[in-house]
Amino acid sequence: MEELMKILKELRPEVDFEKEDKLIDNGVLDSFDLVALVGEINEVFGVEVEFEDMEPENFNSAKSMYAMIERLENEV
């Protein structure tokens, strides 16, 4: 989780990722944020975020992102 928070903080230092739980629904993250974010997640966690994973509920909060990463890590 710490690593993910570091990625998010660097991506958007002004966003409170601890609290925010509608990152996609409220348009906090845009498509370019997501491109950068998915790239970082793939690299740092050694996973492959797939097309099927691109759902708002997987990216609305840091928590849900982490849950997705854990799931992907277990699949490997």
Place this chain on the structure above:
Amino acid sequence: MVCNVLEYLEQAGEKYPDKCAFADTTKRMSYTEVVDTARRIGSGILKRGIQGRPVVVIADRDLESLMSFFGIVYAGSFYVPVDKALPVERMKTIIQVMDPGLILYQGKDSKVAEQLGETDKILTIEELLESDIDHEALEQVRAEHLSTLPLYIMFTSGSTGVPKGVVVSHGSVVDLVEQFTRSFCFDENEIFANQAPFDFDVSVKDIYLTIKNAGTMYIIPKSMFIMPKKLMQYLEENKVTTIIWAASALGVVATFKGLDKIKPLTLKNIMFSGEVLPMKVLHYWQANLSQAAYVNLYGPTEITCNCTYYKVDREFAIDEVLPIGNAFFNTEILLLDENNQKAAPGQVGEICVRGESLALGYYNNREATEKAFCQNPLHDFYRDMIYRTGDMGFYNEKGELVFASRKDHQIKHMGHRIELAEIEIQVNILEFIKKCCCVYDDKREKIVLFYESDGEHEVEIIEELQKKLPKYMCPNRMIYMEKIPMNSHEKMDRVKLKKMLGEEAYAEK
């Protein structure tokens, strides 16, 4: 000869009155409805007595915004689209440059409009829709029209800290769509899917190619590029034939492997511009949609969208660069060396453009206009304007133009043209900043801000910048430094800072 883009709309309306011209996710409009609605809006604007003055539109990605553009043109004015997501401060700067006759918005965006502090100028599109069509007044406007009159103004980053409004005429847009139609054999069966926001000139091609060819244009909602699962389904369902997108949007699809599941086989033309398309993105698309033609388009807003194109006609290795190709018909590219002479074959020179596509200049900014739009230095026999792009290029052995680099500190980031100096000016305004320097990290595609201060201030900097600059101009990374390195000329050492980023990338590997 077509003198006014509305002639395209009306011709399409006569030939295909019931055909769908434009659609967003909630509604569709036939050519007859578009003409009728635009005339209504135009008649309403005419009553305000602002003919010939600019009209700012707080634009969204929907039919209402589009209709307001046509309505403004019917009223003999020209439109200035401003994305509703822009910071209010940025909108105010644009309004200050334009001094518009009116500012149009939709009721749902009233909060934004009210913050502009222009109560006597703001007007809702809904109110204009209630107007009766005044045929006589509209005819009068048409009779006075000239193809050299402005059609729209698009803003682009300015190195002095103030954005510049590029003024584009009807004649230049007519030239654009005629040459595109000729080069790519478009016809009435064309179905376009618009990705670019309306304040970004990539969208100009979608709008005017649609009405010129009596085709159909779908406005793709922004959300589909954020979560692109539905994007390909949308293209497939609507039988889209041509996409003219920012290269970065093709990149989004490739990153999320958007074509793995659904391959919209109706796509015939995949065109991209804005920045160099990474080869792996092209390969991904080609592997999934091999039936389509891929076209690299090049050109700045000042020459009306694009001046050269390259149809991909061979295979490229991952480390090769796509050429930008050759000039469109009725456009000439001059490659000039530092002595303003034609660059020798193979030699790098500044890409300069000549032809009807040249914009009228920057609005209310003679100084910037004269710097970029100038007499063809190869002769002095008559007035012959060229536009100096500031892009450096060369011809490869196949005779195709290849982009090499920039002459200055302008960069391309997420498809947008950005003057790094404009960001630095906004950062330097902050009182806790002693010095700052923006560098583009090409490898990671990030704007990196180095700043000298009494300590770390990342959150404050980004919060302040977001009030003034569009999001794509805000730094993606900030690095606090006790002392920014200087070079022997006592200037901030950009080369060294850039090298630091490069070494860091190397260390990561």
